[in-house]
Amino acid sequence: MMIVKSNQAQDKKTIADKMASEKLIGEMRKYNEELAKAGVLLDLSGLHGTAKGTRIKFSPGGKKRVVDGPFTESKELVAGFWIIDVKSREEAIEWAKRAPAPHGPDQESEIEVREFIELEDYLPAEAIEKYEEIARIRLEKLSQMKREARRSSQGKTEQAVSKTH
Numbered sequence: 001m002m003i004v005k006s007n008q009a010q011d012k013k014t015i016a017d018k019m020a021s022e023k024l025i026g027e028m029r030k031y032n033e034e035l036a037k038a039g040v041l042l043d044l045s046g047l048h049g050t051a052k053g054t055r056i057k058f059s060p061g062g063k064k065r066v067v068d069g070p071f072t073e074s075k076e077l078v079a080g081f082w083i084i085d086v087k088s089r090e091e092a093i094e095w096a097k098r099a100p101a102p103h104g105p106d107q108e109s110e111i112e113v114r115e116f117i118e119l120e121d122y123l124p125a126e127a128i129e130k131y132e133e134i135a136r137i138r139l140e141k142l143s144q145m146k147r148e149a150r151r152s153s154q155g156k157t158e159q160a161v162s163k164t165h
Contacts (some may be wrong), residue, residue, distance in 0.1 A: 004046075004102040006079035006112040008072065011049045027100035035084060035095065045055065046080035079103075089115065 024105045035041035050069035057065045071077070079102065086092050091112045101109040 001083040001114050001116060002084065002096050002099070003078055003112040005112055006049075006103075007075070007108075008077075010079065010103055010107070011051075011070065011074075011077050013031075013049070021082040021104055024104050025081060028102075031099055034098070035082065036115040040084045040086050040095065041082065042085050043083040044081065047078060050074065050077060089113070138153060 032041065032044060035044075050071040053066045053069035053071065055069070055071065057067060059065070082095075084092060084095060086095065092115075096111045096113050099111060101107065101108045102111065121129055
């Protein structure tokens with residue numbers, strides 16, 4: 001996983017501020033296409049600032065507290081991520097080095113590379129089978145949601161076309 005780090009100044013920028021750089025958007029799109037064409041890209045997304053976030057704090061004794069953003073006390077924040085499937089840590093680092101500077105060439109930026117925990121390293125086979133079943137259910141639900149979204153957008157397109165004729 002490649003994690004795009006953020007800071008308080010970057011977190012406060014609005015989406016409009018961030019969208020202002022057509023050049024950066026184009027560079028990111030090109031980089032994302034390279035990842036996809038290489039067959040290593042599994043997922044990616046940018047995140048809204050902490051003003052739109054909520055944290056759940058867990059305390060000893062089972063107490064939970066909900067805290068709404070923004071989180072002004074935070075020094076390091078996550079602005080987005082890529083999930084890639086590569087053969088080694090070194091390959092992940094090379095992909096991260098090829099990325100455009102996430103906050104633009106004139107801004108301090110950081111991408112952190114982290115590995116996912118492999119269940120096989122920590123769990124017995126029967127526990128892994130349970131996790132795999134959960135993953136299958138999740139993928140089925142995601143596929144269903146995507147199909148429904150496509151149907152919905154196709155219906156809207158068809159309505160728009162029929163209104164123009």
